[in-house]
């Protein structure tokens with residue numbers, strides 16, 4: 001049986017780019033980790049070691065730094081610039097460009113008392129050129145291109161966040177699940193609910209195209225990111241949870257309800273179990289105050305939320321996908337690696 005080359009992509013992973021905007025003495029920092037991967041006519045290098053068409057991964061890395069000289073803008077817009085550039089090579093028919101952004105805060109920005117007493121109250125809080133890296137997870141962006149079918153350079157633009165650690169100390173229950181001989185979990189009407197939220201949402205093609213053409217460095221993506229992050233967190237906080245599944249779906253639904261420019265969203269949430277410690281051996285009660293925070297194993301709840309008027313999913317006919325939604329799976333999801 002002949003052996004053939006299957007799907008392939010290549011590029012430079014996790015290019016660390018820090019850009020300091022020195023336009024004013026109040027510097028601005030952009031800190032990104034960027035991955036560039038190309039797809040296309042690269043059979044010759046895989047089959048024969050003929051590198052005539054190979055855009056070296058080192059060149060891809062250098063392109064990231066060279067483009068950053070003109071400014072970065074939003075991660076979505078920067079990735080789209082890279083995508084459009086690499087798509088001008090005839091051997092490149094598509095690719096995948098991913099960014100993770102590390103957030104930095106100005107040192108002293110949280111000193112409210114000092115800010116109030118400052119002689120110049122119009123001045124923004126925090127140091128002009130000294131920063132502390134923020135916790136609270138990372139912003140992510142992804143641009144996907146595939147021109148192989150029709151030659152069209154349409155870009156799918158996704159945004160997201162990862163590892164945003166959330167916890168609510170009450171307002172969460174879990175009961176009513178079936179019991180069999182292996183079930184030991186007690187039913188609870190008050191528990192700690194904690195997770196590390198990862199989410200990806202895909203903008204509609206129309207919105208992505210107009211936002212990328214706006215000429216503002218993709219500022220509208222920044223506005224959307226802040227709004228979606230707030231909605232996700234506020235829904236987690238506000239919903240009295242009967243299951244993490246319910247919470248995760250509600251978070252995605254709230255985003256789609258308030259953002260028509262978002263076509264779909266996927267969320268992945270570990271259930272970071274907090275077990276009540278039995279203090280009875282020490283003659284102590286424990287009314288929901290002392291917990292053991294386990295790191296593994298953890299529940300893992302993953303949900304795609306789509307609009308019911310989306311295209312029908314031809315691949316769900318065999319009934320194997322277990323999905324309640326008839327929505328089509330956009331090809332970009334296959335490139336994400338994992339559920340999100």
Ligand SMILES: O=c1[nH]c(=O)c2[nH]c(=O)[nH]c2[nH]1
Nearest residue numbers: 174185242243244245271299
């Ligand atoms: O919110 C939850 N969903 C589950 O499916 C589950 N299973 C479990 O053991 N604990 C929980 N919690």
